[in-house]
Amino acid sequence: MTTHTVPFDGAFTDAWMRRFARSAQAAEPELTALDQQTGDGDFGANLTAGTRAVLLRLDALDTGAAGLPAAAPLDAAATAFLDEVGGTSGPLFGLLLQALARAAAAEAPLLTTPALAEGIAEGLAAIRRVGEAEPGDKTLVDALHPAAGALAAADDATPPDAALRHAAEAAWQGVRDTAGLRARLGRAAYLRERATDVPDPGAVGVALFLTSAGGTVTALTPYLSPAVS
Amino acid sequence: MAAYFGNAAEDLVPDGLAGFARAHASLLTHDTEHGYLLARDTAPGRRVGLLSGGGSGHEPLHAGFVGRGMLDAAVPGRIFASPHNRSLYEASVAAAREDGVLHIVKNYTGDRINFGIAAERLAHRGIPCARVLVDDDLASDSEDIRAGRRGTGGTVLVEKILGAAADSGLGLDELARLGHDLVARCRTLAVASRAHTAPGTDRPAFELDPGQLEFGVGIHGERADRARVHGPSRELVAEMTGALLEALAPAPGDPVIALVNGLGSVTPLELYGVFGELGRQLDDRGTVLSRSLVGDYVTALDMRGFSITLMVADPLVLERYDAPVRTAALNW
Numbered sequence: 259m260t261t262h263t264v265p266f267d268g269a270f271t272d273a274w275m276r277r278f279a280r281s282a283q284a285a286e287p288e289l290t291a292l293d294q295q296t297g298d299g300d301f302g303a304n305l306t307a308g309t310r311a312v313l314l315r316l317d318a319l320d321t322g323a324a325g326l327p328a329a330a331p332l333d334a335a336a337t338a339f340l341d342e343v344g345g346t347s348g349p350l351f352g353l354l355l356q357a358l359a360r361a362a363a364a365e366a367p368l369l370t371t372p373a374l375a376e377g378i379a380e381g382l383a384a385i386r387r388v389g390e391a392e393p394g395d396k397t398l399v400d401a402l403h404p405a406a407g408a409l410a411a412a413d414d415a416t417p418p419d420a421a422l423r424h425a426a427e428a429a430w431q432g433v434r435d436t437a438g439l440r441a442r443l444g445r446a447a448y449l450r451e452r453a454t455d456v457p458d459p460g461a462v463g464v465a466l467f468l469t470s471a472g473g474t475v476t477a478l479t480p481y482l483s484p485a486v487s
Numbered sequence: 488m489a490a491y492f493g494n495a496a497e498d499l500v501p502d503g504l505a506g507f508a509r510a511h512a513s514l515l516t517h518d519t520e521h522g523y524l525l526a527r528d529t530a531p532g533r534r535v536g537l538l539s540g541g542g543s544g545h546e547p548l549h550a551g552f553v554g555r556g557m558l559d560a561a562v563p564g565r566i567f568a569s570p571h572n573r574s575l576y577e578a579s580v581a582a583a584r585e586d587g588v589l590h591i592v593k594n595y596t597g598d599r600i601n602f603g604i605a606a607e608r609l610a611h612r613g614i615p616c617a618r619v620l621v622d623d624d625l626a627s628d629s630e631d632i633r634a635g636r637r638g639t640g641g642t643v644l645v646e647k648i649l650g651a652a653a654d655s656g657l658g659l660d661e662l663a664r665l666g667h668d669l670v671a672r673c674r675t676l677a678v679a680s681r682a683h684t685a686p687g688t689d690r691p692a693f694e695l696d697p698g699q700l701e702f703g704v705g706i707h708g709e710r711a712d713r714a715r716v717h718g719p720s721r722e723l724v725a726e727m728t729g730a731l732l733e734a735l736a737p738a739p740g741d742p743v744i745a746l747v748n749g750l751g752s753v754t755p756l757e758l759y760g761v762f763g764e765l766g767r768q769l770d771d772r773g774t775v776l777s778r779s780l781v782g783d784y785v786t787a788l789d790m791r792g793f794s795i796t797l798m799v800a801d802p803l804v805l806e807r808y809d810a811p812v813r814t815a816a817l818n819w
Contacts, residue, residue, distance in 0.1 A: 340608060341573045346597070349572050349604045356611055388603035 266369040266418045268326025271362070272316055275335045278470035279309035285466060288478045293459040296396075296441065301459040304348045311338035328369035332359035347460050350389060350398065351467070354381035371421040375409035378425070382406045396441040398460035404428035405468055419472055426468035430481045433461045437482075457482060490789070496687035500543045500565055507550055511815045514554040522570065523562045523578035524550045528813075530654035535662055536560065536582030537653055539591040539646060540575060541598050542567040544683075545706060548642060548785045551816030557650035558591075558814075559584075566686060566788070567707045569597035575605035579616065586659045587615030591646055591666065593638025594622035617659050619666030621645055623796065625674045625734055626703025626711055639706050640748045640796040641673040643784045644808070647817060651810035672799045674734045676727045679704040679750060679792025680717055686788070702726075706750070706787040724764035727795050732772065737799045742777035743769065744808060746796040749783040753793050758782065761793055778808055784816065 264270060282289075282305045289302030315334040320326070336359050339352030361377030362369050382402045391397040408428035412421040436458040462478065469475050493499045508517035508524065515524045523540075539549040540562030549561035560582035564570035579588045588609065592602045602618065609616040623641030627634075645666060652665055680700045682691040685708075692708035695701060700723075703711035715723075737743060747762040749755075762781045769776045777800060785794070800808070812819055 340576075340604070344571065346600045346604075349601075353604060353607050356608070360611065384607045388600055388607060390599070 268328055268330050271328045272331040274471045275312055275331050277474045278467050279313050281466045281470045281475040282306050282309045284476045285478050289459050295456045301347055304343055304345050305463050308339045308343040308348045311342040327367040329359045329363035332362055350385050353384045357381035357384055369418050371412050371416050371418050372414055374418055378406045378409050396436050396439040396458045398464045400436045401429040401432040401461035401464035404432040422468055422471040429465035429468050433457050433465050436461050490684040490689040521577035522574045523560055524553050525560050525581055526553050528555050529559055532656045533653050534584050534586040534656055535653050535659050536584050536588040538579055538582050538588055540570045541593050544788045545785050547816035552646050552814050554814035556812035557646055569601045572601045572604035575602055576608045579605055579609055583614050589662050590618045592618055592620050593642055594620050594635055596634055615659050617663040621670050623673050623675045625676050637705055640675040640746055640785045640794045644798050645669045648807045651807035673796055674731050675794050675796040677704050677794035678702050679790050681791035682708050683788035683790040720761055720764050724761055725768055728768040731797045735799050742775050742800045744778040744798040744800050745776055746780045748785055748794045750790040750792040751786040752789045752791040
């Protein structure tokens with residue numbers, strides 16, 4: 259039995275959201291380049307705008323307060339993405355965060371692995387209902403679906419940071435697999451075969467989000483083309 | 488801005504909405520922060536708020552149908568662009584009643600997604616919400632089109648009849664079922680002899696060869712799968728009527744509601760001429776024309792074209808169609 263020095267409270271989710279903002283900003287040029295090949299090129303800018311709005315809302319929260327529930331920063335991030343981002347991918351991220359916040363609130367004040375599993379599963383379900391996307395359609399569902407699977411398979415005793423690390427690994431594998439898929443939804447669908455070897459930027463966004471729970475991503479290449487060992 | 492009267496292309500929608508809200512201030516209020524119009528006066532027995540919305544450029548749809556007997560709220564987006572989920576969500580919260588809110592959504596991908604996100608947010612907040620998807624456009628009825636049929640002129644009839652049904656106290660699920668049934672009862676076909684002018688470019692959205700018209704055009708200038716000679720209305724309306732009746736297959740004696748709708752730049756004189764042809768066509772085929780509506784209701788900016796919508800009714804549908812309505816665009 260190991261003991262954990264990190265409490266999975268509001269300070270943990272606040273730091274996670276702030277790292278997500280830094281990861282999104284660092285990855286923006288690469289995300290834009292990907293989206294220019296598959297969509298209309300605005301995904302990187304929308305994600306960065308969303309995380310900037312998140313930072314403003316986090317600053318307005320008293321995130322330094324002792325005993326801040328884990329759900330509060332997630333809820334602030336959800337509202338920022340839902341209310342303040344244009345296009346469709348940003349608000350879909352908002353639905354994921356909203357579901358995470360709700361699941362976290364149900365097990366307040368600390369984030370647990372079962373709450374993460376339920377929140378990600380609910381967020382995936384909401385995104386699939388709204389976007390009418392199936393796994394394999396080359397959308398963010400292709401990263402979120404394996405991540406939800408990894409979390410569902412995690413033992414309840416797995417600490418949340420370890421569970422999120424496994425979910426992020428599953429999401430990146432999903433991202434790499436989208437590079438072989440042909441889009442059937444969204445603007446990428448009009449490109450037919452031309453965009454098949456490029457991973458889906460929305461799926462990359464999901465993987466960035468999950469990875470940011472444990473650290474900041476500064477470049478996508480190591481994740482998109484991992485060195486063969 | 489040479490083609491349109493306005494201050495600048497990007498001001499067409501905000502300026503038009505502000506003027507509309509002022510002109511009809513007795514009927515509705517305009518929430519400028521969240522961008523929606525809310526009816527001032529709706530029936531006390533209504534248990535479900537009715538809300539619709541979509542891109543601008545189709546006026547009087549939907550704002551013109553806010554008021555007693557029809558919509559509780561309308562949410563306009565930018566020209567031909569879906570409103571943001573936040574506007575839809577805030578308007579839904581404002582319009583919801585004890586049994587929630589019904590979204591009447593024309594079938595376009597952007598609208599489906601944004602209304603869908605708003606619905607998820609409403610569920611999160613504990614406000615019941617259901618959707619009626621309007622997909623009445625016959626020209627986009629093809630197995631090759633994964634997005635399905637578009638929503639067009641039939642929306643007006645669906646909103647009117649649902650309004651009367653909501654006033655009679657129907658619940659959310661009953662209204663949603665009625666809405667699906669009403670959509671199944673109506674089909675629309677649109678033709679155009681000239682595309683709308685794209686604001687800011689002053690150019691037509693597409694070019695037609697002289698003497699041709701687009702048969703099955705969409706209300707955003709989506710091209711039809713064929714052009715046709717622009718001949719006498721007698722033949723054109725006969726072809727449109729035949730296609731609509733074939734799709735709807737009314738039983739002998741079924742009453743039919745007909746909407747002849749201008750797409751923006753067709754004169755009332757022409758529209759009534761088209762309606763006259765439609766009436767003769769229905770008479771010749773033994774179809775009972777019971778109610779008629781002629782005018783500009785679902786436009787496509789300044790497109791020179793019109794649509795015909797037929798809805799197969801029954802006595803209850805007719806009673807609800809006839810129920811009093813007091814909005815900017817429909818009033819009886």
